[in-house]
Amino acid sequence: MITVQGLTRRFGARAAIEDLHFSLERGEVVGFLGPNGAGKSTTMRILAGYLPATSGSALVAGFDVLRQSLEVRRRIGYLPESVPLYAEHRVEEMMWFQARLHGMRRSEARTRIPAVLERAGIVDRSRAIIGGLSRGQRQRVGIAVALLPNPEVLILDEPTSGLDPLQRLEMRSLLAELGRDHTVLLSSHILPEIEAVCPRVIVLNRGKIAADGTKETLLGQLGGESRVRLEALVGPDVALALRLLKSIRGVGEIRDLGKQGIHHVFELPCREDLREDVGALAASRGWALRELTWQRPSLEQLFAKIALDMPHELPAAQPLASALAQAPTGSTAGEKLLVQLSPQPNAAPSVPAPPRTLYSLNPFDGGASRDLSKPKVVDPAPQPPREPGA
C-alpha cells in the first residue's frame, strides 16, 4: 500500500531524511518512532503530497506521490501534527467542506458525516465552533475529517500529542479500531502509544531508519537483555546460592546486589523467563522469597539506546527482510543503520541445544524417590519452527 524507496529530503545542506526504504502492506498498522527532528513529519508530509522529495520515490496505493499527487490525495486521510482546522467554522461545516473537497455526493455525505463523528466520539459537539473546542476534541475532529472520505491509507502525525492521559487512552482505543479497516502509518514519540497500537515499529533517527520490525524482534535483535530479580533469604552461604543459581541453564553473569535487610538480592540475566526454575530452586533449598520477578527490556530502553548510542551500540546491519528488494545500492555496510530483524533465508540450521538442568518440584517428574534438592537433567524439548518474519 505504501512503498518508499531511497527517499531523501534536504532543506539546504541539511538532510531531514536520507535514503529511506520501507513498505507497508494493506491493513498494516505501523508506528513511526523517533526523537524530535528525526524526520517523521517530513516523511509523512512527503507521503501526503505536501512536500516533494529531493530524491527517491514514494508510492501510495500504487500512485507516485509527486507525479500523481491528486490520485494519492484522494486515497489518503492525513492528519498533520498541528491539527489544521478552520477555527471559525462549526464541526459539521468543516466536515461538509472536506466532503465537498473529496467530491462526495450530498446524500453520501449526509449519512457519512454523523457516522464518522460518532466513530471519532465527537458527534455531540457537531454544532460547536471549532475554535472553542479543547485540544482533545480538536484532535478527534481532525481524525473525523481525515476519516470522512473513507481513505485506504491513514497518515496520522502525532495524533495523541497534547492530550491528557484519559484522552490518550480513548485515542489509543480509537486508533486500534481504525487499524482494522485502514492501512495506518502513525507517528509518535510517546512510546506506550506505539507499543499499544502498532504491531510493527519503524524507528527513525537522524533521518535514517534505525530499526524496523515488531517490538519483540526489535528487542531481541538489539540485544535487549531480560533478567530475573530474586530477593530471598539464602542463608549464610551466599557463594553456594550463587553457584546453584549459576547452574540454571540460560543464566548469564549473576549480579549480587548484596543484602537488603535480611534478604539477599540477585539479578540473573537471561533471555527467557526463568522464574519457574529459580522458584523451584528456591523452594527446594528452602529459601524464603520476598521477590521473584522477570524484568524485560522495554521499547523505551530500545528507543533510548537507538537515539543516544546508535553509532556504538547497534551492530552494523543488513537491510530488513521486508526491504531486501529495495536495499540501497550505493551505501557501504558501515553506513547502514538498519538492524537485521528477520532470520536470513539461507541461514545455517542451529546447533542442537545441550541438555537443560532443571529444578523441578514435581515429585512425579523423574520418580518419587528423586532428591528434590538436586537438579534434574533433561533433553531440551524440540523447538517449534520460528514464523517467518517473526
Add this chain to the structure above:
Amino acid sequence: MSGVFTIYRRELAGLFLSPLAWVLLCVALAFNGFFFSLFVSLFQGDVGEAFAFFLGGSQTFWLMIVLLPPLLTMRMFSEESRTGVLEFLLTAPVTDAAVVLGKLAAATSVMGLLWSSVLIYGLSAQALGTAPDWPPIVSGVIGATLVSAIFCAVGLAVSACTNTPLLAAFLAVLANAALLALPLVEQLVPTPPGHWFKLALGHANIVTQFHASFSSGVLDSRQFVFFGVWTGFFVFLATRILEARRWW
C-alpha cells in the same frame, strides 16, 4: 477545477465569519457615501458627473483600489500558513490553481459587493427625481470589480510569500501602487515616440484601459481580455509561489 467553487464558498464564509470583511465593508461604505455626497455637491447636483468622478475619475477610487484588496487577501495564505491550515488545503484533492482561484473569486466578490453599493446611490437619485445615466454606472461597477480582481490577485501572490498577514498587506499595497505607477517608468526612461517600450507601457496602463471602456458605459471585450490577462498573470504567479513554498 471542481474544487474552485468549494474553496470559494469556504473563503467567502471565512471572510464573513471574521469581523474583517464587515469592518472593511462598513468603513468603505461610509467612505463611499461621504465622497459621493461631496462629489454631488462639488458638481452642483450633476449626478452623472458625480458618478463618473466617483467610479474611476477620482484619486479616492484608485486609493481604495490600492488599499482594500490587500486588506482582504492578506490573511488568505499567510495566516493559513501560520496556523497550518494551508497544509490541509494543499493535501486535499484539489489543485493549487483551484485554491488560488477560489480565494481570488471570494475576495473579488466582496470587492464587487462593495462597488455595487454605488447602485444604491443611483436608485436614491432616481427616487428623488433625477434619473441617472445607468449604463456608465453599471459598466463602472463591472470595471471596478475587474480592476479589483487584478489587485486581489496581486494580494494573493504576496500573501503566499509570507507568514505575516500585516507584512503581506503592506507589501501588496506597495505592489499595487507600483502597478498603477507603471506608466511613469516611461518618464524615467526617455524613449523616442513610437518606440516599442513606450507602446508597451501605454498598452499596459490600467487606468487608461479602464477609462477607455468602463467609464464611458461601454463593455468592450478588449478590456475584458486586458484585465483578464493581468489577473491571470498574478494568479499564475501566486500558484507558482504556492508550489515553490513546498520546497522551502
